Amino acid sequence: MDEKTLEGILTELLRESGPSDVLIRAVTAAAEAEPPGPEFLRRAEEAALAAFAVRRLAAARARTGFQPLPLAAYLERLAEGAGVGLAALWRFLNIPVPEQVTVLSARDLARMGRLLGLSAREMIAHVRLSLLGQDLLLCAQPVSRRGADGPTSALEACEAALENMAADADAPTARRYAAVARGVSGAYAEVEEQDDR
Amino acid sequence: MAGCIAAAGEITGDCLAERMRKEEEWAFREFGRRYGPRFRMYFIKQGLPFTPAEDLAGTAVSEAALHIDRFRSQGPGSFDRWVFTLAYHLCLGWVRQHAKQVRELEAAAILVHVRSREPSGAAEAFVERLRAAVSEADWEILLLRSMSVPFTYAEIAKELGIAEGAARTRHHRALARLRALFPADAPAGEK
Numbered sequence: 001m002d003e004k005t006l007e008g009i010l011t012e013l014l015r016e017s018g019p020s021d022v023l024i025r026a027v028t029a030a031a032e033a034e035p036p037g038p039e040f041l042r043r044a045e046e047a048a049l050a051a052f053a054v055r056r057l058a059a060a061r062a063r064t065g066f067q068p069l070p071l072a073a074y075l076e077r078l079a080e081g082a083g084v085g086l087a088a089l090w091r092f093l094n095i096p097v098p099e100q101v102t103v104l105s106a107r108d109l110a111r112m113g114r115l116l117g118l119s120a121r122e123m124i125a126h127v128r129l130s131l132l133g134q135d136l137l138l139c140a141q142p143v144s145r146r147g148a149d150g151p152t153s154a155l156e157a158c159e160a161a162l163e164n165m166a167a168d169a170d171a172p173t174a175r176r177y178a179a180v181a182r183g184v185s186g187a188y189a190e191v192e193e194q195d196d197r
Numbered sequence: 198m199a200g201c202i203a204a205a206g207e208i209t210g211d212c213l214a215e216r217m218r219k220e221e222e223w224a225f226r227e228f229g230r231r232y233g234p235r236f237r238m239y240f241i242k243q244g245l246p247f248t249p250a251e252d253l254a255g256t257a258v259s260e261a262a263l264h265i266d267r268f269r270s271q272g273p274g275s276f277d278r279w280v281f282t283l284a285y286h287l288c289l290g291w292v293r294q295h296a297k298q299v300r301e302l303e304a305a306a307i308l309v310h311v312r313s314r315e316p317s318g319a320a321e322a323f324v325e326r327l328r329a330a331v332s333e334a335d336w337e338i339l340l341l342r343s344m345s346v347p348f349t350y351a352e353i354a355k356e357l358g359i360a361e362g363a364a365r366t367r368h369h370r371a372l373a374r375l376r377a378l379f380p381a382d383a384p385a386g387e388k
Contacts, residue, residue, distance in 0.1 A: 019239070019281040021274055022337040026348055026356045027281075031238035040251055044233020045226050047255040051262030052217075052225040059220075092259055115263075 046091065053088030054115055061116045068158040070130040071101045071109075071123075078116070089115075102130045110187035114195065120188040124181050125158050131176065132165065207231070210276025217265045229258050236284045243288050244345020253291055257284045327375055335371040342368055 019027075060081035067074060079086050090097045093111055098104055104112070113123040166177045201212035208216075208227065216224035236257040240250035261280045268279050328336055334357060341348040341356070350368070354361040 045229040047258040048229030
């Protein structure tokens with residue numbers, strides 16, 4: 001066998017064998033010997049603080065549960081409850097601060113939803129409420145869809161109200177609602193698959 | 198904080214993780230400042246260009262901090278092993294994403310080699326065989342020298358507490374032992 005080829009293969013296998021205690025100590029010593037500049041340290045600190053803010057937002061979201069609000073208003077409410085700014089969320093997602101959350105791509109919405117613990121159905125409801133420019137009044141209407149399973153949840157009530165509105169909407173608006181549902185559901189599935197890998 | 202201060206005067210990884218789980222903001226700051234530079238150096242040693250190494254170090258800090266609840270202490274050093282394993286997977290992902298074609302060629306070369314010598318064995322078994330051929334310390338020397346930006350013999354010597362010349366000699370001997378496993382004239386399937 002060609003020795004160079006063997007050496008290349010060995011090198012590759014060794015690189016892929018994962019970090020050992022000795023490698024970690026050597027990397028730590030090398031990092032201390034050649035410390036990065038203050039700008040990198042600031043970025044590293046910000047990265048950790050962005051995760052801190054996302055954890056707090058997710059905790060606030062877990063306490064709050066679904067609320068029938070347009071997405072922007074819902075996020076503001078979570079930020080208020082968490083005591084953090086939304087800027088950290090955008091930083092974590094590595095996307096520019098959006099002028100309106102409705103301009104975010106379905107993929108970014110899915111990534112954000114997964115981070116905060118929102119299901120695809122909840123995200124679709126929030127985005128549809130955003131497009132309608134409606135708030136909780138829409139979903140506060142009494143819902144007639146009560147079956148053997150008992151009263152509907154806030155989400156189900158909101159989804160039913162939104163479906164009723166979609167049924168009354170003109171064709172282009174109805175198509176837009178359907179596109180939101182398809183886009184967000186598809187993006188959630190993609191992001192979930194990627195996270196599972 | 199009793200028992201939380203390591204010999205170097207810094208809070209231990211276990212205690213830092215505990216404070217992060219309790220949502221203490223200073224602990225997140227400390228984590229970023231301590232591990233950001235270490236991840237950066239790790240990625241540089243793995244051969245990533247400077248800018249991606251810094252970007253990926255930021256991602257590693259965020260990801261580890263976000264998922265701190267997943268860490269389970271298994272004694273001293275386990276926190277470092279946990280965060281570096283996460284960094285290692287991020288690094289592999291980056292390399293596979295950005296150097297796909299090159300990596301595919303390398304992977305193909307490894308597979309061809311492993312299959313020709315180990316018809317029924319997996320790559321892991323192949324690595325284990327290599328590992329068994331040298332001592333634990335010599336394996337570590339091979340590992341440190343296999344980085345795209347290799348650790349110098351002086352750095353390895355300092356880390357292992359041996360002379361620089363000994364590090365060099367042991368590396369060459371360890372490589373020779375591995376080469377001896379594959380005689381140049383051995384036909385495929387024979388050892």
